[in-house]
Amino acid sequence: MLVFAASDKGGTGRSVTSANLAYHRALAGDDVCYLDFDFGSPTAAAVFDVPDARQAAEERGLHAYLIGEVAEPARIDVWSETEHRVLRTRPPGSGRLVLMPGDVSGGEFATTEDNLRRCVDLLLRLNSEFDLIIVDLSAGRSYAVDMVLEATSQRELSGVEARWLVFHRWTRQHVSAAASLVFGKRGIVAGGVARGHDEEALRGVIRFVRAAVPDPESALWSQVSPTQSAWMRECDRDLKQLASTQGIGYSLVLGSVPLEPVLQWREQLITDEDVLDSQIAGRETWEALSDLAGRLTDDKFWEQP
Amino acid sequence: MGALPPVAPAVLACGEVRTGLLPSFQALDGRAAAQLLRLRADERVRVSERPNLYALSPDVLTGVDCRLPTSNGAKVRAVGTVAARAALTEGRVLQATAYFSAPADGPDLRRPWGHYLVRPGLVEPFGKLPEQATAEGVLRGSGRGELDLGMIAEGLLAQLLRHPLLDHKAPFKSRRTHLRWAARRAPEGEGPSLERFTLAEDGLRTVSLRLPEHVPAAAAAGLCEDLALHDWLLTTVVHMLDTSRLGAADGPAAVLALRPAVDHLLHLWMPRAHVDQDLGHLWEVLEREPGFTRQWRTLVQRIRDQLAVQAIPLLHEALTTR
Amino acid sequence: MTDAVFRETTAEPRTQAVPLSHLSLELGHLYMEDFEAGPERLREHFAEVRIWVDAARASAARRIGGKRPRISTCFLIDDYFTRFSTPAELIPIVLDEAERAGLVIDYLARESGCAVADKIELAEAVMHRLVESPPPGSYGSRPPVSRTGWLPNGQRTPALRPALGEVKGWQPPQETAARNHSVFMDVELWSDKDEQRLWSCPFLAAVWQLARLGLLRHLGEPVLAPRPWTGGDFPHDWDQLPPLLRLNATAAPFNAYRTCTLMANRFLAVEDAVRLILDQVDVDAGALRQVAERSAREGVAVPAAVAQRATYVFYEEPARDSSREAS
Numbered sequence: 039m040l041v042f043a044a045s046d047k048g049g050t051g052r053s054v055t056s057a058n059l060a061y062h063r064a065l066a067g068d069d070v071c072y073l074d075f076d077f078g079s080p081t082a083a084a085v086f087d088v089p090d091a092r093q094a095a096e097e098r099g100l101h102a103y104l105i106g107e108v109a110e111p112a113r114i115d116v117w118s119e120t121e122h123r124v125l126r127t128r129p130p131g132s133g134r135l136v137l138m139p140g141d142v143s144g145g146e147f148a149t150t151e152d153n154l155r156r157c158v159d160l161l162l163r164l165n166s167e168f169d170l171i172i173v174d175l176s177a178g179r180s181y182a183v184d185m186v187l188e189a190t191s192q193r194e195l196s197g198v199e200a201r202w203l204v205f206h207r208w209t210r211q212h213v214s215a216a217a218s219l220v221f222g223k224r225g226i227v228a229g230g231v232a233r234g235h236d237e238e239a240l241r242g243v244i245r246f247v248r249a250a251v252p253d254p255e256s257a258l259w260s261q262v263s264p265t266q267s268a269w270m271r272e273c274d275r276d277l278k279q280l281a282s283t284q285g286i287g288y289s290l291v292l293g294s295v296p297l298e299p300v301l302q303w304r305e306q307l308i309t310d311e312d313v314l315d316s317q318i319a320g321r322e323t324w325e326a327l328s329d330l331a332g333r334l335t336d337d338k339f340w341e342q343p
Numbered sequence: 344m345g346a347l348p349p350v351a352p353a354v355l356a357c358g359e360v361r362t363g364l365l366p367s368f369q370a371l372d373g374r375a376a377a378q379l380l381r382l383r384a385d386e387r388v389r390v391s392e393r394p395n396l397y398a399l400s401p402d403v404l405t406g407v408d409c410r411l412p413t414s415n416g417a418k419v420r421a422v423g424t425v426a427a428r429a430a431l432t433e434g435r436v437l438q439a440t441a442y443f444s445a446p447a448d449g450p451d452l453r454r455p456w457g458h459y460l461v462r463p464g465l466v467e468p469f470g471k472l473p474e475q476a477t478a479e480g481v482l483r484g485s486g487r488g489e490l491d492l493g494m495i496a497e498g499l500l501a502q503l504l505r506h507p508l509l510d511h512k513a514p515f516k517s518r519r520t521h522l523r524w525a526a527r528r529a530p531e532g533e534g535p536s537l538e539r540f541t542l543a544e545d546g547l548r549t550v551s552l553r554l555p556e557h558v559p560a561a562a563a564a565g566l567c568e569d570l571a572l573h574d575w576l577l578t579t580v581v582h583m584l585d586t587s588r589l590g591a592a593d594g595p596a597a598v599l600a601l602r603p604a605v606d607h608l609l610h611l612w613m614p615r616a617h618v619d620q621d622l623g624h625l626w627e628v629l630e631r632e633p634g635f636t637r638q639w640r641t642l643v644q645r646i647r648d649q650l651a652v653q654a655i656p657l658l659h660e661a662l663t664t665r
Numbered sequence: 666m667t668d669a670v671f672r673e674t675t676a677e678p679r680t681q682a683v684p685l686s687h688l689s690l691e692l693g694h695l696y697m698e699d700f701e702a703g704p705e706r707l708r709e710h711f712a713e714v715r716i717w718v719d720a721a722r723a724s725a726a727r728r729i730g731g732k733r734p735r736i737s738t739c740f741l742i743d744d745y746f747t748r749f750s751t752p753a754e755l756i757p758i759v760l761d762e763a764e765r766a767g768l769v770i771d772y773l774a775r776e777s778g779c780a781v782a783d784k785i786e787l788a789e790a791v792m793h794r795l796v797e798s799p800p801p802g803s804y805g806s807r808p809p810v811s812r813t814g815w816l817p818n819g820q821r822t823p824a825l826r827p828a829l830g831e832v833k834g835w836q837p838p839q840e841t842a843a844r845n846h847s848v849f850m851d852v853e854l855w856s857d858k859d860e861q862r863l864w865s866c867p868f869l870a871a872v873w874q875l876a877r878l879g880l881l882r883h884l885g886e887p888v889l890a891p892r893p894w895t896g897g898d899f900p901h902d903w904d905q906l907p908p909l910l911r912l913n914a915t916a917a918p919f920n921a922y923r924t925c926t927l928m929a930n931r932f933l934a935v936e937d938a939v940r941l942i943l944d945q946v947d948v949d950a951g952a953l954r955q956v957a958e959r960s961a962r963e964g965v966a967v968p969a970a971v972a973q974r975a976t977y978v979f980y981e982e983p984a985r986d987s988s989r990e991a992s
Contacts (some may be wrong), residue, residue, distance in 0.1 A: 067586065069516055106806065109491060109493060109494035109497055109498075109805070109806075110493075110494075110497065113545075131586075133586070151812065152812075155812075158505070159501040159504070159505070162366070162501075162504050162505070162511060163500075163501070163504070165366070165511060166363065166364065166366045166511070166513055166516065166517070167516055167517065167518050167519070168516060169516055193507065194504075194505045194511075195511075197509075197510040197511040197512055198511050382793065383790065383793040383794060384786055384789050384790040384793055384883075385785075385787075385790035385793070385794075385881070385882060385883045385884065385888075385949070386678075386884070386949070387675075387678055387884045387885060389675065389676045389677070389678060390673075390675045390676060391673050391675070391676040392673065392675075393671065393673065403793075404796040404947050405796070405799075405805060405807070405808070406796055406797055406798055406799035406803060406808070407799050407803050407804060407805060408799040408800065408801045408802065408803050409799075409801075409802060409803060409804035409805075410804075420801075422799070424796060424947075425805065441805075453801075453841075453842075455842060455944070455970060456798035456841070456842070456944055456945060457944050457969065457970025457971065457972060457973070458969070458970065460796060460944075460945070460946075460947055460970075460971075461953065461969050461970065461971075463947065463950065485804070488802065488804055489804060490804050490805060491804050491805040492805065494804070494805040494806060495805045498805075498806075498807045
């Protein structure tokens with residue numbers, strides 16, 4: 039299955055969250071490949087803590103592959119090449135976790151017929167090898183978004199299941215921006231339809247992920263004053279109302295990720311050790327990520343609302 | 344008077360085979376296999392039904408003019424055509440091979456393209472060919488700008504994977520393997536021999552051969568496809584057993600994980616089925632050490648035993664409820 | 666191949682041989698506008714051609730040591746790009762005018778037969794056999810001809826990189842086989858419109874040359890087999906006309922070791938493009954071998970490169986009707 043991770047703007051934690059989803063699925067035994075299509079600002083190497091990826095991506099990354107400079111993009115086996123202390127020991131029963139880095143020097147580029155063909159070839163090839171392929175797309179309506187919309191509209195990819203995750207922060211501006219990214223005049227749905235996607239089918243495979251959501255009920259906020267607490271609840275309620283009127287209400291939400299300092303600041307994978315031993319990351323976060331990872335392939339969450 | 348253009352005898356043949364599962368829910372029958380491999384509208388796909396279903400595409404050529412990969416850094420420009428072909432075994436395992444042969448030396452100037460076109464699959468060096476360094480270079484893999492057999496094989500595979508016959512709903516996920524091979528000329532009077540088979544990381548395998556002059560590169564390609572096919576079967580079934588966590592996982596889950604092997608792979612083992620008669624015996628080296636077929640039999644036995652063990656409770660249930 | 670007990674015919678390739686003349690002599694390659702100009706135009710054409718036909722016959726005889734060469738003549742009518750009149754009206758005029766000039770047309774072909782003949786897609790099959798001459802630095806990337814429909818004789822001017830690429834000035838194209846200086850050529854092989862593919866004139870002409878040279882096969886069988894003409898009327902629809910018709914029952918074989926084409930000099934660019942295409946076609950190896958072996962046995966070895974087997978005479982065009990009226 040292909041999963042495209044998009045976001046309305048930067049700072050949603052899209053890359054780090056989708057990398058964590060890849061990690062969770064690999065832990066559960068799936069063979070997972072993570073593609074860094076965030077051309078211009080590739081971050082995956084840092085998230086997975088694979089410094090060698092920077093080197094490999096210098097000239098053999100996805101960007102160089104798509105524009106035809108190399109025959110195959112570099113692959114990094116995360117379990118064996120990471121410098122992360124915990125990740126280095128691959129848990130028994132886990133699947134493969136492979137990173138395809140973007141290029142450090144590669145910028146955005148137009149989708150030509152050749153680039154598109156290479157993109158299709160790559161996705162087809164990875165689909166036969168991996169259970170799950172997570173494609174991290176640059177923020178906004180980028181060339182990367184256009185290219186995968188175009189690629190998935192091709193006949194060759196029609197047999198390959200694809201789903202979209204749209205990450206947005208839990209603020210008024212972000213809710214509106216996410217809705218517009220998907221349903222706006224120049225949004226993903228309109229762009230997809232213009233490229234031959236069936237509108238209903240495309241809408242059916244898009245879900246939202248609310249990121250950095252402060253949970254008013256969380257222990258984190260137990261010390262705040264009653265007034266503050268009441269205000270937080272009200273804001274949360276308003277946001278839910280806004281999301282609903284913008285068409286990205288509850289039924290289209292795959293999950294929420296709590297406001298988590300480790301995700302925001304460290305921008306790395308959260309391991310069970312971070313939760314259990316050093317306890318720097320919240321259990322809620324771990325569980326939210328785990329739930330999200332499970333729901334990616336759980337058809338119950340992808341039925342027509 | 345020379346009927347055919349004089350061809351300098353080849354002293355080296357090299358190739359790369361990429362092997363993987365056909366991304367299709369069902370195996371293709373002979374007709375569909377022929378349709379898939381019809382790389383040229385006017386040329387026949389060879390289809391064999393005995394002793395197993397095997398389809399082989401015609402060769403297609405790619406023109407090259409670049410440096411050869413060499414292990415000692417020698418810079419040798421070469422011009423000619425690389426042949427590529429695809430094979431499908433039992434409608435299930437798809438292979439693409441790119442291969443060329445090279446004479447001991449060639450002219451220092453590029454000749455008109457027609458000269459190379461009538462010598463399909465031959466790549467002529469400028470000056471003298473460093474045979475050993477080139478053989479080693481090919482096995483090690485090419486650097487930037489050097490003749491890239493993997494790229495040509497991959498290009499052919501990608502073309503085939505875009506065929507409308509394929510639904511991309513393979514019954515299970517699996518990795519491709521790459522097998523690179525190099526065959527140098529055997530010393531005068533000696534028969535063909537397999538000098539080394541190396542299992543490297545990331546699904547890479549390398550094979551060194553020695554072949555007498557009369558053995559065409561296409562025959563060597565056929566042998567290496569056969570080796571690659573069986574090595575892929577071993578690799579894939581071993582991986583399946585690994586991830587099924589036999590013993591650790593609960594019984595039915597493990598059986599479920601092994602089911603695709605039974606349905607799609609166990610009947611494919613048939614070394615030498617389509618290998619040139621002169622080369623078939625090279626398999627014997629691998630049967631002695633490490634014993635390909637021996638390992639295969641053990642794997643198959645393990646899977647069958649596991650299925651039998653899982654069947655006991657069902658049998659028991661059936662008997663007691665009678 | 667050793668004698669095996671067990672054989673599978675579907676597993677063994679075979680190529681059927683075709684009979685071969687020494688020379689296939691094309692008496693003209695006319696388009697509909699040439700016919701529109703009336704029989705006088707044809708008369709002018711054949712009168713001019715006649716002179717060169719005698720020269721071509723003499724040259725063929727000299728090449729085989731003064732013996733009597735096997736020569737077949739042919740004539741191609743364009744019914745692919747434009748259609749004019751009907752075979753029933755037009756062909757008798759062509760034959761009359763040829764006869765008047767003392768010429769015999771052995772075989773008559775129509776151009777759309779080079780695209781599809783007897784339901785076999787000849788042009789597409791030849792397209793699959795294009796192997797581009799690699800410019801220096803080609804190490805295995807797929808040549809783009811099958812996607813672009815353009816075939817060059819070298820390296821094109823690099824496209825200007827959008828966005829972040831370094832800004833470079835114009836760079837010249839480069840002919841791969843250039844001697845000091847380039848004569849760069851880029852040939853359009855087809856165009857696609859509304860899911861319909863229109864083959865270009867040079868590409869069909871290249872197919873035509875390969876057909877005459879006996880180098881085309883379909884699954885090992887010969888293609889464009891000449892159909893005998895039993896006399897009687899020609900059909901009223903071009904599609905009813907066989908793609909290749911043998912008008913002369915005693916003619917030498919249609920296929921030949923070499924071709925000679927007599928045509929007006931305005932076709933020079935087209936035929937130069939034909940050579941460029943022929944130079945990059947990987948023809949059926951079995952057919953190539955049969956021709957080589959057979960010609961060697963006869964002591965008239967053919968050039969190894971296919972494009973070298975095609976020769977031409979370009980003559981000055983007959984004066985246009987308009988100019989005649991003016992005079």
